[in-house]
Amino acid sequence: MTKKQAGKSKDFDKYYYYHRSVQSPANDVKFLRKTYKQIRGEAPETLREDFCGTFSICCEWVKLKKHHQAIGIDIDPEPINYGRNNYYTELKSSEQERIQIIEKSVLAKDLPQADIVAAQNFSYYLFKTRKELLEYYKSAYAGVKDGGIFVADCFGGSQCMEPNEEETDHGDFSYYWDQDSFDPVTNEAMFYIHFKRKGEKKREKMFTYDWRMWTIPEIREIMEEAGFKETRVYWEGTTEDGDGDGEFKAVTKGEDCEAWVSYVVGLK
Ligand SMILES: C[S@@+](CC[C@H](N)C(=O)[O-])C[C@H]1O[C@@H](n2cnc3c(N)ncnc32)[C@H](O)[C@@H]1O
Known part of the structure; x- marks a missing residue:
């Protein structure tokens, strides 16, 4: 089904509407690359997208640069299959061969390492205890190559x-x-x-x-407990109307907004 057909079809394609409402993977991958380059002073190659769902970020990552490799991890075959049938098929074969999808829990012990491990759309909020979140952050830490970064988005207000x-x-x-x-x-x-x-x-x-609504200080403390040597918070700038401008910069102080989205980055 083409995108146009999905919008008109009698069958309701929830991932199509989710993509249009919630996701902006082309911007996400630019932020990930830029942040890694700022921290490391060199360009990244591999990205591991934890809780990848339809793995749209993996697809944008391999499109962004010819040498980029992506690994997507999700426990549920339904969104993975949607991604295979809708986003993967839109890629050139030279891009397809640089993506590996693993249908497993992010807590599995034998997951591959990457320069950047990313957990997007607040997926780790499903871990409701400190113990569970620490276990996940330890797994993310093990998945980051030496000198690499772990990027987790968060929201609140x-x-x-x-x-x-x-x-x-x-x-x-x-x-x-x-x-x-x-x-x-x-x-x-x-x-x-x-x-x-x-x-x-x-x-x-x-x-x-x-x-569970995790707070930024909790996230930073648990990441550091998991082994990350430093954490940085990237806060979104505002437009003249007071809306988020999509530009995230490292800060030591936030703003008291009704609703905010931000990134916590762990450095290995
Ligand atoms: C909020 S969705 C986010 C999907 C995708 N990251 C996005 O931005 O659209 C959460 C995803 O986490 C997956 N998930 C839940 N528990 C998981 C686990 N233990 N290991 C791997 N994936 C998991 C679900 O199958 C679902 O696809």
């Missing part, structure tokens, strides 16, 4: 501490980010993604995330 639903109009459809709950005792929160195509009923709970 006062808006994430209460139930709320935000609609984004994409013209032919709406995307809803629905925070259903927040428990201040455990910091656990339940999120859903809903979609509504124009003229159709709202499709509820197309994606569900049962997460």
